Each structure stands twice: as C-alpha cells, then as structure tokens.
Amino acid sequence: PVYLDNHSTTRTDPRVVAAMLPYFSEIYGNAASVSHRFGWEAAEAVERARTRVAEWIGADSKEIVFTSGATEANNLAIKGALPALKRRGDHLITAASEHKSVVDVMKRLGREGWNVTFVPCDETGRVSAEAIEAALTPATVLVSIMAANNEVGTLNPIREIGRLCHDRKIVFHTDATQAVGKVDVDVQVDGVDLLSLSGHKIYGPKGVGALYVRRRDPQVRLQPLFDGGGHERGLRSGTLPVPLIVGLDKAVELMICDKAEDSTRIRGLRDRLEAGIRGRVPEVQLNGHPTLRLDGNLNLSFAFVDxxxxxxxMRDVAVSSGAACTSVEPEPSHVLRAMGRDDEAARASLRFGVGRFNTEDEIDYAIDLVAESVGRLRTHSAAWSA
Ligand code: PLP
Known part of the structure; x- marks a missing residue:
C-alpha cells in the first residue's frame, strides 16, 4: 500500500528514531532530577530541544512549553489565556474551518458563557484579515486562527491578522501544526502571542508538541490545565518525555536542513498527482486555494461518485476522505461545508497528503487507482450516464 496521508500523521524519520533511542535505555534520567548526572544529561537534551524549537519560530527558549501535542497546546493556549483576560472582555473570535481541537474548545467556552464568533472562510478555505476585523468588538480579547488548514492546505494571512490583533492588544493564537517547517513562521514578525505545533506532523514522534507563549506581555498570562509538580514554569506539570522531546528536536533539525529540497520535491509530486488525475478523470473539483496552499496538499471532489x-x-492508497474523518463522527467534513461545498461533494472528496518519503512510482500508482476507481463507480451512477 502507498501512504499519502501525511496531513494525518507522518512516518517518524529513521534519523529521528536513531536520535531518540539512547534516551530510552542509556540517558534515561528524569529531566527534573537535579542531584545526579542522569538527570543533568536528560535536562541538557531537553534544553537543546527547547532552544532549537524556539529559534525555529523566532522565539526565546523560555517561551517554549512542551506538551503532548497540538491538541493539548491548543487547549492550553485558549483555555489557559482566558482567566487573565476575563476582566477585559468576553468575546472570542475563531473560524469555522479550524481543527476540532480549536472548534470544540470554543464551543465549550460558548456554553460556559463566553461570546464566540466563528467567522466564515471563503470558498478556498481562506480566512481574511477583513473578516476578522469585521468581527471585532470592544469586548474582543482573543483571536485563534490556524496558519494552514489540515484538510485543504489553505494558508491564512497570519501576519495581517497578527498585526491587526497586536495593534488592538488582543491576544492572537495560531495553530501552526500543519504550517511550521513548510511555510515561514516567525512569532515576532507575524505578531503571534501563542503558537501550537506537533511532532508527528513533521516526521517526529507522536505524543509530543509545543506551545509558544509570549513572555513579558501582561496580556499573555496562562493558567495551567493541570496541577502538579510545576514543570515547564508551572504551565505543564508532568515528567518530561525526554525521548519524545529529543525526537522533536531532531525532527525540527531535519525540517530546517531539508526544507528547500523537500518543498520542491513534494510540490513536484503533488503537481504530478493532480495533473495525472485531471488528465484521466473529468469533473474533478479542487478543494482549497489554487496557489496559497501547502506543498503536499491535494483535496479533490469527484462528481457522480459515492x-x-x-x-x-481506494484501500490500497492511504488517503483521507471528506466522508468519515473519524469513525466516531461520520459527518461530512465541517471544513468543506464551511467552504460552501454541499454534502455530496464533501463526501465524495479525497485528501491526498504528499510527504518526504513518497516516490514518483507511488504517485503514478495512486493516479491509476483513482482513475480506475472513479471510472468504475461512475458507470454505476445514473446521473453520470444521463
Ligand atoms: N491542529 C491541526 C491543524 C492538526 O492538523 C492536528 C492534527 O490532527 C492537530 C491540531 C492535533 O494535533 P495532535 O495530534 O498533536 O494533538
């Protein structure tokens, strides 16, 4: 089978695995143990990772909090920021096209009495700074808009939105899980106060991520999600998963080294996939922005197929579908709906995510399978025959 589901998760790069291994069985100390070498070595590795992640996004190492991933980072960013903001206002802004780990946090906050605006995206999945500006009220205290969409790959104008918020002293959070390492992200230039990222989307291990938290800003004072030993400057108690953090460090190092090469190659493969499918399958609609899109993303709706x-x-090619993102929620994709696609088009969509380890042969195999499958399914469609 061919793996083309790299927005869902990526294979851990073998170089990442190799870097992690000694931290399971040789350098296994607790990074919080200050009295012996086992602890010091673990702590050193953690601090190296912290510095690398920070520099990568234009931050200071003291501004990085390690988490279990982007879901936790998003929860910590949004829920954590609100207690300090409550006095100033009760209005939050996000978009309908955000990841569930932002949308559902916001829905919960809405039930708890916060006033939440879900701004619409356009038909390409993009959220404009104008849409955010139009939604602002004097009570707005926090805006959360993702840098790149995980379903359609569309890039949002984070810098414009960040500056808009910065000028008005509104806290700006961005879920940059899909964007970091693929597009330039710099928390200073972009005016970002809180930024979430995750290891397993960038060829690192699952179960580790980070939240950037702007320092020395009276607006940005987070409350932790849970209490305990006070690790991570009190923001995230719990023994640090040193091997995972070392893996994240290595993954980031590789993203930096391989960026230009990966980007050109992945984009080339993605374009080959799109051209190959379009050359053989009529009535295909692109979901997403034609140009302002992640290199590896291709999301297509196929008319007249179930x-x-x-x-x-498509079982032999691992992709995602707009039909049943997760088995617990067999609804058409909320992102495609927010872009104005009808339920049928949303259901009959495939999300391809090309990644570092894909080859031309795999792309060609996927093109063949799509062309054959869609062709065959359409012969069963009365509407297609008509
Ligand atoms: N945000 C976005 C945009 C994502 O694509 C994902 C991945 O599913 C997440 C958040 C959640 O990340 P994690 O699996 O690290 O919790």
Missing amino acids: GEALMMA
Missing part, C-alpha cells in the same frame, strides 16, 4: 464507495475502492 464517497463511501470511493473510499473503499
């Missing part, structure tokens, strides 16, 4: 049947037919 989404579930298409997904079944």
Whole structure:
C-alpha cells in the first residue's frame, strides 16, 4: 500500500528514531532530577530541544512549553489565556474551518458563557484579515486562527491578522501544526502571542508538541490545565518525555536542513498527482486555494461518485476522505461545508497528503487507482450516464 496521508500523521524519520533511542535505555534520567548526572544529561537534551524549537519560530527558549501535542497546546493556549483576560472582555473570535481541537474548545467556552464568533472562510478555505476585523468588538480579547488548514492546505494571512490583533492588544493564537517547517513562521514578525505545533506532523514522534507563549506581555498570562509538580514554569506539570522531546528536536533539525529540497520535491509530486488525475478523470473539483496552499496538499471532489464507495475502492492508497474523518463522527467534513461545498461533494472528496518519503512510482500508482476507481463507480451512477 502507498501512504499519502501525511496531513494525518507522518512516518517518524529513521534519523529521528536513531536520535531518540539512547534516551530510552542509556540517558534515561528524569529531566527534573537535579542531584545526579542522569538527570543533568536528560535536562541538557531537553534544553537543546527547547532552544532549537524556539529559534525555529523566532522565539526565546523560555517561551517554549512542551506538551503532548497540538491538541493539548491548543487547549492550553485558549483555555489557559482566558482567566487573565476575563476582566477585559468576553468575546472570542475563531473560524469555522479550524481543527476540532480549536472548534470544540470554543464551543465549550460558548456554553460556559463566553461570546464566540466563528467567522466564515471563503470558498478556498481562506480566512481574511477583513473578516476578522469585521468581527471585532470592544469586548474582543482573543483571536485563534490556524496558519494552514489540515484538510485543504489553505494558508491564512497570519501576519495581517497578527498585526491587526497586536495593534488592538488582543491576544492572537495560531495553530501552526500543519504550517511550521513548510511555510515561514516567525512569532515576532507575524505578531503571534501563542503558537501550537506537533511532532508527528513533521516526521517526529507522536505524543509530543509545543506551545509558544509570549513572555513579558501582561496580556499573555496562562493558567495551567493541570496541577502538579510545576514543570515547564508551572504551565505543564508532568515528567518530561525526554525521548519524545529529543525526537522533536531532531525532527525540527531535519525540517530546517531539508526544507528547500523537500518543498520542491513534494510540490513536484503533488503537481504530478493532480495533473495525472485531471488528465484521466473529468469533473474533478479542487478543494482549497489554487496557489496559497501547502506543498503536499491535494483535496479533490469527484462528481457522480459515492464517497463511501470511493473510499473503499481506494484501500490500497492511504488517503483521507471528506466522508468519515473519524469513525466516531461520520459527518461530512465541517471544513468543506464551511467552504460552501454541499454534502455530496464533501463526501465524495479525497485528501491526498504528499510527504518526504513518497516516490514518483507511488504517485503514478495512486493516479491509476483513482482513475480506475472513479471510472468504475461512475458507470454505476445514473446521473453520470444521463
Ligand atoms: N491542529 C491541526 C491543524 C492538526 O492538523 C492536528 C492534527 O490532527 C492537530 C491540531 C492535533 O494535533 P495532535 O495530534 O498533536 O494533538
């Protein structure tokens, strides 16, 4: 089978695995143990990672909090920021096209009495700074807008939105999980106060991520999600997963080294995939922005096919579908809906995520399978035959 689901998760790079291994069985100390070498060595590795992640996004190492991933980082950023902001206002802004780990946090806050505006995205999935500006009220205290969308790959104008918020002293959080390492992200230039990222989207291990928290800013004073030993400057108690953090460090190092090469190659493969499919399959619609999009992303809707049947037919190529993102929620994708796609188009969509380890042969195999499957399924469609 061919793996083309790199927005969902990526294979851990073998170089990352190699870097992690000694931290399981040789350098296994607790990074919080200050009285012996085992602890010091673990702590040193953690601080090296912290510095690398910080420099990568234009931050200071004291501004990085390690978490279990982006879901936790998003929760900590948004829920953590609100207690200090409550006095100033009760209005929050996000977008309908955000990841569930932001949308559902915001929905909960809405039930708890916060006033939440979900601004619409346009038909390409992009959220404009104008839409944010139009939603602002004197009570707005926090805006959360993702840097790149995980389903359609569309890039948002984070810098414009960041500056808009910065000028008005509104806290700006961005979920940059899909964007970091692929597009330039700099928390200073972009005016970002809180930024979430995750290891397993960048060829690092699952179960580790980070939150950037702007320092020396009276607006940005986070409350932790849980209490305990006071690790991570009190923001994230719990023994640090040193091997995972070392893996994140290595993953970031590789993202930096390989960026230009990965980007050109991945974009080339993605374009080959799109051209190959379009050359053989009529009535295909692109979901996402034609140019302002992640290199590896291709999200297509196929008219006149049943989404579930298409997904079944694609079993040998791992992709995601707009039909059933997760088994617990067999709804058409909320992102495609927010972009104005009808349920049928949303269901009959496939998300391809090209990554570092894909080859031309794999792309060609995927093109063949898509062309054959869609062709066959359409022969069963009365509307197509008509
Ligand atoms: N935010 C976005 C945009 C994502 O794509 C994902 C991945 O599913 C997450 C958040 C959640 O990340 P994690 O799996 O690290 O919790």
